[in-house]
Ligand SMILES: Nc1ncnc2c1ncn2[C@@H]1O[C@H](COP(=O)(O)OP(=O)(O)OP(=O)(O)O)[C@@H](O)[C@H]1O
């Protein structure tokens with residue numbers, strides 16, 4: 001009775017152990033190097049596996065950024081049922097504000113990363129949050145109650161406006177900047193015959209991205225699930241008119257949502273700028289497509305969906321770029337989105353659309 | 358306490374309520390009965406400007422409600438148990454109640470929570486449950502409790518008996534009577550004219566958007582027209 005064997009957990013562990021100890025090392029992922037390491041380490045990871053791990057790390061980095069941006073899409077959609085197409089440009093503006101702050105600080109002679117970084121993040125968050133809230137107030141609030149298409153078109157208009165404004169103010173050329181963090185955390189060094197060593201490493205800027213993303217997600221999760229502001233926000237998302245009848249100032253709650261989403265996008269923008277060291281007025285376009293795909297993949301309206309969707313899109317993109325023709329990596333991400341939507345039209349964590357009263 | 362003067366509510370070209378008048382004195386229970394589509398719910402929601410009446414004024418304790426945004430009205434001392442309950446399904450019962458008390462100081466929250474859980478003892482054991490998974494009767498109790506923790510002076514209810522078993526309806530109406538004895542005025546919309554006229558002091562009959570009859574609940578119960586069309590008597 002094989003099913004019974006698998007069903008009982010201890011036996012399952014035995015099988016897993018068998019696989020780990022016996023089958024996995026004999027697979028081509030690992031190669032045996034006899035007598036190299038003394039301390040009980042018979043197996044050294046093969047280059048294949050190291051390379052895979054490196055792509056995984058890159059994917060997680062990219063995914064964290066997408067997740068931060070996707071949250072903005074999903075929160076606004078959850079409350080207003082609209083796609084804020086200007087969100088990607090908010091992210092771009094966040095990155096530029098980071099560059100500006102960096103420039104000002106450098107001019108002032110302040111270059112210590114531990115000081116520069118928080119100032120950049122805070123400045124970008126504050127100003128971008130202002131932008132987000134202004135966009136909501138000027139472009140979307142007057143259209144509350146209008147047919148759904150109207151704010152959508154306005155959103156695209158705002159997006160074009162922001163792109164052109166930044167292009168005029170900052171120039172159309174790609175700006176490169178000095179990397180703030182150049183050092184790496186080496187996880188594994190693998191000698192390769194006749195070539196330089198292959199190193200599996202995490203850049204400090206990658207660690208920063210993960211740390212900042214986790215911190216933001218933890219704060220957001222506390223805010224949404226535990227605080228009274230978050231409770232009002234969820235209530236407005238579930239039934240806006242009823243929330244208003246209970247005395248919730250719904251416009252203010254919606255404004256808060258834009259502020260939060262914009263601040264997270266600014267964090268993502270600054271982090272990307274630090275990690276990749278390049279920024280131009282078009283970065284919002286690509287990131288917004290990916291983050292939007294992430295939000296839809298995870299189930300738009302769902303916060304955990306946005307995070308998971310972001311990670312998946314980031315991983316798919318990085319792995320594809322690592323193994324297959326890199327020009328097609330965007331296609332891979334979007335094909336995956338289409339496949340998932342064919343099976344689960346409301347996304348991984350989404351609820352089937354219920355028409356609201 | 359409440360006076361609706363000449364209220365008309367339109368949805369685009371549809372006139373749901375036309376020049377309706379209604380008054381409610383402090384401490385009273387006023388019922389509005391009428392057939393499906395008569396405009397009862399529209400009349401109630403026009404108190405909260407959802408939608409705003411196209412003509413007429415609503416006075417609540419001397420304040421003209423028609424000029425106020427919806428969220429300010431809830432803070433004046435009117436609470437609403439709307440048609441279809443409209444509890445927040447993906448929030449716990451406790452969170453639903455906290456939403457009701459959103460503009461109340463935290464100092465009397467414990468006391469208010471105890472009060473509504475003693476009014477509806479089932480809720481006490483369900484505080485952590487997602488409200489959307491409750492039974493219809495329990496959801497109705499949550500909706501009423503959510504309105505009560507706002508400490509209203511006027512409680513507005515739209516068909517609280519809808520879709521509930523008679524025993525639960527009895528329980529809910531007993532609770533409403535008790536609420537009224539504590540000095541809260543009730544404005545009650547009901548399909549179930551029997552129940553409504555039993556509970557109410559004053560009653561109004563609505564028909565295709567207009568108030569066609571009004572009077573004490575007793576007098577309406579004796580009225581042959583009401584008996585024939587709303588009480589189902591031969
Ligand atoms: N949101 C809306 N949009 C368009 N028409 C509406 C809307 N709500 C109500 N109506 C119309 O207004 C009229 C009155 O509706 P209302 O819901 O007030 O009636 P009611 O007396 O509460 O009926 P019921 O007893 O069935 O609840 C109906 O003809 C209805 O079709």
Ligand SMILES: [Mg+2]
Nearest residue numbers: 397398399440
């Ligand atoms: Mg109705």
